[in-house]
Amino acid sequence: GCSGDSESSDDQAMAGGRESVELNVGYIDTSINGVGVIAVANELELWEKAGIDVNLTPFTNGPTQVEAMAAGSLDVGYMGAGATWMPASGQAVIVAPSEATYGDFLIASPDSGAQSVEDIEGLRVGVPVGGSGEMILSLALDAAGLTEDDIEKVPLDPPAVVSAFVSGQIDVAAIFSPLSDQIMQSVPEAVVIANNKDFPDVTFLGAWVASNQAMEGKQEAVERFLEVYIEANDYRKENPEETVELAAAESGAPAEQLQGQVDALEWFTSDQLLADNEDGTTRERFGALQDLFVELGRMESPRPVEEWVDVDLFAQAAESLS
Amino acid sequence: MRRRQGVSLAWLYLATFVLGIGLWWLYAALGDNELAPAPPEVIESFREGLRDGWLLEHTAASLQRVVAGFLLGVALAIPAGFLMGWYRWARGMVEPWVQFFRTVPPLALIPLVIVFLGIGETAKIFVIFLAAFLSCVIATFQGVRNVDVTFVNAARVLGANDATIFARVIVPASMPYIFVGMRVALGSSWATLVASELLAAPTGLGRMMQSAQQFLQTERIVVGIIMIGALGFAMDRLLLVLERRLTSWQEVR
Amino acid sequence: MRRRQGVSLAWLYLATFVLGIGLWWLYAALGDNELAPAPPEVIESFREGLRDGWLLEHTAASLQRVVAGFLLGVALAIPAGFLMGWYRWARGMVEPWVQFFRTVPPLALIPLVIVFLGIGETAKIFVIFLAAFLSCVIATFQGVRNVDVTFVNAARVLGANDATIFARVIVPASMPYIFVGMRVALGSSWATLVASELLAAPTGLGRMMQSAQQFLQTERIVVGIIMIGALGFAMDRLLLVLERRLTSWQEVR
Amino acid sequence: MAPMISIQAVTKVYQSSRGDVTSLDDVSLDVDRGEFVTLVGPSGCGKSTMLNLVAGLLEPTSGQVLVNGAPVSGPGPDRGVIFQQYALFPWLTARKNVEFGLRLQGLSKRERRERAQHYLELVGLGRFGSALPKELSGGMKQRCAIARAYAVNPSLLLMDEPFGALDALTRVQMQDDLLATWQQERRTVLFITHDVDEAVYLAGRVVVMSPHPGRISDIVDVPLPYPRTEDMRLSPQFAEIRGRVWRGVHHPSATSNLRGDGA
């Protein structure tokens, strides 16, 4: 470390006696899980505390962040459960689980007459390709003893699923929150025929990931990011309302929508995360997700979970905080 | 330099093509970006696509849509551009909407299209049609407005009415502009393909690229880009041949 | 009908505008689609946006990008179109790429842009620039090819070299085509805005529409569409005024 | 019977970038049915403007133009026009240009072809039917435009320096052809020329115009009988009329435009 008697009054540069490091952090600003953490970190000035000279960039989705990582423009980012196959196939490394969501639904229109997953055989099912909608559909079909060949799969853009459902172009929507709420509002008689809670074996875990380059050359910085995350995570777990407010102020997203997201998910305390990491629960859960991805054809073959889910940095971060 | 015969265009095309591939390969080899596939991987994916049939299937589906949307768009844009250029009321009523929709991103239109046209093939062709139409109508309109008044007068004194003037004076005289419009429309049609195939397309190059992007199968995206680019280029050549036949009366270099 | 003065364009624009709003309102009132917001809701959202400042902020961010991209695109397209129309080697080397990239959907380019230009403002402007450039260069190229050889000859015998012919003959003579290109480019620039703002933009109309789409704030999407449409229309009017000044030498109706 | 053409107190002001330009100032002229009137005057005196008013391609700023007793409201095939700049359709071959008007008259394909060929031969372009305008020489373009106007056989022919680009002999032949058909079909002809000789040789009446602003300065009757012959050109009477027209055109005030205006 440097001597503390330098004339520098810039505590950002010398936070906690550590030289500050630069870090490019991406997040999804329409997700409470993304923007929520960032907003809390900003509010509590956690970046300064951890000695991170942070460069924040909002994204709309996970894949774009992975592209930016590959190009070296981004070190750390957030992605929902639907995109975690990307770290699984080696595009990045998961450094911390974020949330478990229960906001994925299979919704049947009243006109279709479908009351359960078994009934959707032969129906038109609108589903956004590559998201968690596809995953819930796959799980539901499996459980009902059906395959994709038994339905008419209609690939659609996520918002288009809503339009198509409301205007009667599809019979079933496999869609996530908050779009699912919109469907239920527009078509109150619609029937939810499947939800994450029906499949307790598979937890839809979102995650913070670090780029492969950062894992090689910037481990220290990523570790400090996790320090920020641990504190922000505990804050949001304890103060969900404030988190929603901060996130809404940060991104301009409507608070009630963000609150709606919160209602359909579960956060874990940082201690819980640490424990899950240590007893293998975390890797088990991501492993289960990976199996689903392989089944869905998003990956050819599973890779050892240790290669793409890092738990050590999280432990280090918890260590240096205490 | 007008006189020197020089190398033929085809050779230059080939040269620039080889150069492009070379640069790409170089970048892929030197750069450390895992998502930038090198030519061999792309060729491999291409062969796989041919072998497994998906490439042809996607290409055929997209080609049909683009051709249908493009032809419809152009066929409607020419009379519409004429009406706008010729009749003040038509211009006043139509132009704002054309201008308006031209600036609206196709993505933003998709919800509307679903509501009115559903998610079938019609809807997809409509999105492409709209792109082609909106690009072409502006050029045609400008062409009509730029027709030398002398020709219109000459036709009038020979007894031509508005319909005749349209068909036999305005259309040929603004042919160069119409071709600008058609070439731009062709580009727009292809460029909108992806947006149109967000509309529940089971097959199609745009669909294929969409999923490939989701799954970061970059070599497959490149295969898609190359197919679209090559088909677009080929159709553009066809337009140029047509143009040469239809505008050979011009006194140009 | 050329002679009858008739109502002015502005009135017709107003009429068609009122008609459009009316139809929309009617649809929103009669249709049972909750996703189609009625004018009052949109106006409410508009006022809210003005009050809270987000509307101006997003608009300013997007306008800057579009203006920068558009101007760059056009400024480069004109000389590029000239080179392509004038020198065979330039045509041979450049045209395939122009054709190629014109057909490639902007969405598909984003990974490439990220790789080379990152995710900053440059990258966003580049996507818009590319759209503007590619639309405009074709029109300019065609304009250059369609310049009457007589004017070129007249300039040559007065001692003009290629540079002079470009600046003082080709540019003015192909001005009507260049304006077609600029108008089309303007539309493309705006239409590509959404795609460009997929590139990690904190503010911007496209970004705003993207999030609004996520949250199904349809009235906000409509606000975005209207802002884009209105700004596009206004910029188009500017172009038309410019055009009238620059091409008043033409003998047209 | 009303005159074929009646130009009544017509003033034509062009709005141009340099302000208003008065091209015709209070001009009145009647042309009877079957008359052959030539219009002469120095460059820029408003000859083409007058012809375009009669053709219905321009509207008078004040006054009115009647054709066949009715106010002119636009161009029509009853009035054939040969433009000073030919105005051939560059995208049509010579033959197709000539056929353009015929097609509008509903003639069959065969009739069209025959008639077009007839008129092309009349102007010496029999072998150039399939040539595009850009492949024709200046004089050939002018002749093609003549054939096109003749072919529709209008009752009123408005000709703006139609023989300006032709060599002397071709010109004489064309003049005689024109006179012959005019006599046969009792057309009315309004004919602009800058050639005083031609003006007198063709016309029953020569209208002399003066510029700045465009006015009719003299109207000269040509009492020579039709058919006109080459001998007449050499007659003293012809020389005298020619002299009068010449003096009318080149009256000092009339030609002031070339030397006096810029000083």
Next chain:
Amino acid sequence: MAPMISIQAVTKVYQSSRGDVTSLDDVSLDVDRGEFVTLVGPSGCGKSTMLNLVAGLLEPTSGQVLVNGAPVSGPGPDRGVIFQQYALFPWLTARKNVEFGLRLQGLSKRERRERAQHYLELVGLGRFGSALPKELSGGMKQRCAIARAYAVNPSLLLMDEPFGALDALTRVQMQDDLLATWQQERRTVLFITHDVDEAVYLAGRVVVMSPHPGRISDIVDVPLPYPRTEDMRLSPQFAEIRGRVWRGVHHPSATSNLRGDGA
């Protein structure tokens, strides 16, 4: 010293939609420095083609064209051209059209303006400097094109029926102006006209061409002294030369194109 223009066994074949058209067939002609040569012949005999070859705007199919002893490889400001169709830049005012060439010679803005004004006045357009071409009458356009070519003061002037659209008096004035500056500045002039009178009045040598294919059928020396005067036009010697040229142009075979070709 090499002749100013040397056309050596030049053949020009146009590739057209109708197959090959031989426009000039094995034509040779030398024009000396300071000579004034006029070119006459029936419409379509290849006059403009010949002029364009000398201007460097066309390439001979065989044979070669030398100017100042060097093969022509393209157009240049040493050879001023007045085109048959004027070729004014429609986007420039009359003054700017005239200034176009001056600007390329690097003249200052003031010099350009003065010189342009001088030549505009010379052709009687002093008050029309700010008019756009579309606002000029046919004859005025032609005069503007003349001013543009004169202004760059080229040592070789190639003029394609430059006075075709002018009335008789304006024309005579322009002829005299041309001769005056030609004598002063010892230019070389190649001048196309369809007016035999004009051809003889201006030229030291009249080249007579015949069509199908374009050939030189006669070269007539005009031994009249310069400066030419109006009186000379009335002299018997003038009449005799005029007659010879006329017969050359209108030799039966030469004019067969108008009546004989379509039959």
